[in-house]
Amino acid sequence: MTNSSSSTSHQNLVHKVNFSKPRSFTKTVKSDLKETFFPDDPFRQFKNEPSAFRKAKKTVQYFLPVFEWLPKYGFKMFRYDLLAGITIASLAIPQGISYAKLANLPPILGLYSSFIPPLIYAVFGSSKDLAVGTVASASLLLASIIEQAVPVKENPTLYLHLVFTATFFTGIFQFALGFFRLGILVDFLSHSTIVGFMSGTATIICLQQLKGMFGLTHFTSNTDVISVLRAVFSQTHHWRWQSALAGVCFLVFLLATKHVKKKKPSLYWVSALAPMVTVVIGCLVAYFAHAEKHGIQIVGHLNKGINPSSIQFLNFDPKYLPYTIKAGIITGILALAEGIAIARSFATIKNNQIDGNKEMIAFGMMNLVGSFTSCYLTTGPFSKTAVNYNAGCKTAMSNVVMAICMMLTLLFLAPLFSYTPLVALSAIIMAAMLGLIDYEEAYHLYKVDKYDFCICMSAFLGVTFLSMDVGLMLSIGLSIIRALLCVARPPIANLGNMSNSTMYRDIEQYPSAEKVPGVLILQLGSPIYFANCTYVRERISRWMDHEQSISDSKAADIEHIILDMGGVTAIDMTGIGMLTEVLKSIERKGINVLIANPKIEVMEKLMLSNLVETIGKDSMFLSINDAVEACRFNLRSSKKLIDRSDSTNTSKVETGDIVV
């Protein structure tokens, strides 16, 4: 069945390049839009549903995931969720108070923020493991931006209102991102950026806790290391040893429980309950020992009662709008990135699916409603979610349990927490933050990818030495420049034949690959766009010069160039112009150009722009091997050359990759 002579002549090739009519414009646009905005194709699951009722049901279930899991929910699952909910509630109380202090907000806001938002998330959220709450980095970032508009000391009420407004914008922004399916924006926060930003924030937050540790009352509102350290060490005469002693005790206790958890993961509850224990011990000590008289500050009065409305406090004064909108958008993106990354990690462990855009809508609703009910920015913090997961949560019901616990706390127990010593909160924050300084990951980045390490360090150093938003922007900027550089400088490899096969591989990677005499095979490795046209042209001409300078000695001139377009997934008009020009200039040198394996999108453009006619359909092949065979068939060069290629390749010519 083998047709040995067919492979040497183009006309008899079994498989040819598909020259059929390009797809219609509407079809390509539809597919492009789908890939851009609906890459996860959320409706695929009920596209094939027969009845309209089931379709409607599935749609409701899609938009409100609660209707998906609630009907199947039973007591058996509730047992797990109850336990998990109570555990995370015990973590939520001290964390809520601590992070609210971090954001310069009344501590009760931290408790409010763990009541309403988890309920909203339970309805809209698609993650089964995420525990809702406030986070340290976003709290600090929010404070640092709003402080620029109104220092909290000057006007704490206005400051509070601006925080509600920023939370409102966060909600709107997150909802809009999800609704318009712009999840793609969150993708631009790379892993390295997040590692660097988190480590930098954790460093700053740790250092800031020295304020609470030493019982200082005045402090800087700047967030860079130098300001913070100066503020701590310029007030050595105000340091309180009682506070410092208590702080160190609490910190050692908390770190010890973390160590226990690390050694024995089944004892996760020891470290989960530790903050609550710290707070309770702190309260008791403060109450009975009259800590305030010994220089240990306490949280102070906490109101009884659940969240009051805050909708009337939203402040849209144009004077403050730039700050509230900026704070809303930046913290919103950050909160999304953190929350979605965490939800996704845990979903992967359990082999569930997380819909990024749906999560965005859930987060947006949560913050929108939160801003109306005296809450501030919430997301899915790592610590709480990990505890929730470890405690064996089954559904978002654990969030509901936590919310009910918080409600009971707010209604009956809140005043008890007013004795919480600030130093206990500082110790809790410090213990949590120390675990977030991810030097191991930074070292891993350094080892594997130096550029990623630079991105990570730019975020870290930017955050610690400049300011949080500058550090974040710097790092995102570098990441985007990297992405653009990767578009602008695509690798172009010189291919050689792997002996006794039809495979052609990069000679640098596989030094055993042999060049085909008289033929230069170049693999273009990326879309050809305006940004890389000049480069591609230069690189091709450099390969030609390089090849000619080598072959000068061996007297084997290049007569054919095969451009392997298998890696070129798209081309734009500048690219087509460049290609035309390159083809002309190569052919003017008397060298023949062949194209191998053009992809569908490129093929369409080549046909529409009539470049196919310029190249000639006979010069386009489905595989490099077909093109090489055609070259060999046409080699007009000296006998010697033919002989040489014959002797090395006879077996290949006979069997080729066309075997019938």
Added chain:
Amino acid sequence: MTNSSSSTSHQNLVHKVNFSKPRSFTKTVKSDLKETFFPDDPFRQFKNEPSAFRKAKKTVQYFLPVFEWLPKYGFKMFRYDLLAGITIASLAIPQGISYAKLANLPPILGLYSSFIPPLIYAVFGSSKDLAVGTVASASLLLASIIEQAVPVKENPTLYLHLVFTATFFTGIFQFALGFFRLGILVDFLSHSTIVGFMSGTATIICLQQLKGMFGLTHFTSNTDVISVLRAVFSQTHHWRWQSALAGVCFLVFLLATKHVKKKKPSLYWVSALAPMVTVVIGCLVAYFAHAEKHGIQIVGHLNKGINPSSIQFLNFDPKYLPYTIKAGIITGILALAEGIAIARSFATIKNNQIDGNKEMIAFGMMNLVGSFTSCYLTTGPFSKTAVNYNAGCKTAMSNVVMAICMMLTLLFLAPLFSYTPLVALSAIIMAAMLGLIDYEEAYHLYKVDKYDFCICMSAFLGVTFLSMDVGLMLSIGLSIIRALLCVARPPIANLGNMSNSTMYRDIEQYPSAEKVPGVLILQLGSPIYFANCTYVRERISRWMDHEQSISDSKAADIEHIILDMGGVTAIDMTGIGMLTEVLKSIERKGINVLIANPKIEVMEKLMLSNLVETIGKDSMFLSINDAVEACRFNLRSSKKLIDRSDSTNTSKVETGDIVV
């Protein structure tokens, strides 16, 4: 020699993936930096020179191309250059005066700018065809930015000084770009952006000439269509019919000569000399008919003498710096893009090489020295260069000839041109600009690439309805978003086997390609970066769902997934994290993952991050076909399935792509 059984078992494969040690960090950084900043490898030509003297000579020749061509220069070539130089000088005089008026500058500046800069370019420039001069679009853009700082009517002297300062910054900027080899920035002006911007500018400039045509004295400094048309039609009572009549006559004459050239390209000199003829006729008519008394304005007094020094006029007042720097950089980039694109086009025709970075240094020197000698922004205008090329220029000597002609004009003839009627200049500009409104190219863009058409139209509409810099930025922004989208949404294709061959191709493009039963082959088509990780993960899971939903009916479950990484030229840490996660989640479903043809950079990262161990070296193959054979060998599925695959593929298994 054929080993038919070997191809079915991985251990016996002839070619395996190269698992050798990754290249050293310094080696990869060196190669990355070289590809980024020295893609054209400018020193390759004298790297192999033996003697130090020859090396030094080549280096001087590299930095000062004049030493390359001048020693070989003879009278034979000079004849051509003399003719070409005189021709472009006759074009330079009217164009210089016109464009200086366009930039609200004294007309004599246009003549100055055609004297010194061409001499500088002749020393530093690497193009043989480029003719140096001022250009309309950059003149108008420069004026529109400096007008924002100081309206020319308020303080013409300060305005002039700021223009010199902007030119100074242009020179510094262009020189720096070339010196630091940042030619990459110019690449971000895509073909479509330039087409749109040029057409938009030409439209605006044409409409602005209505001022000169109708002999108006007051006019708007805005550059948008609406302001310009309002300014023209709100002054209908000031229209001068004499001026309009003269204007129409000149315009018809100029367009007729252009038509002649189009019909008979050998008569190019008719259209090249036409502007000069127009000016001379205009001067004569104006002089003898006392045109001024009949409402036809003339250029007015022109000083005798060559360029005075302007170095003392450079104004670094911080108040104006933002404007001068902005104008310098924007017009500098635009001038570079135009000049280099034109130089490159003509070099391609003659099969010469143009070094972008060297051209930048030449342009920078030209504008730097220009700003010290009463010149303003110069570059390589298309019209002049085309005339130069048509007139048969051989080297940059034609620029020297032009400069000498200009010197003679400035020394002896300048006063004669003071009678030039403004309407003649308007007609010259209009005739030149009408040819730049490239609606044919816009239609071509529409036909071939709709997104490029949008980029082009955004530049065109932005320039005509908003302002020139906004239009330019808008279009560049869209181009960059497109480039980022192409990074963020790489195509991932499902491959099938082309019958009776070892080729695997996209099923969408080649519907005849057959899927391998039980095996899903996915081709990842771009670098895997933070920006596309989420998408790649979603797309892979969607392909799996899609495949499973189809195979449900046929009862052929997927047991293997082959990821063809041949198109993945790079991967970052976020990508490695994603890949790890995807591999785990696929394997948790009981599906086996195989990797085909990883590229060198990806391979290095996989090894450094130990992902190779996770995947298993046995699951990595050099070609898709090897991987498919390995799958087939391992298929644990029902007899039926094995039978089916056997019947279709026996011949392939026996011959494979391993033929010894």
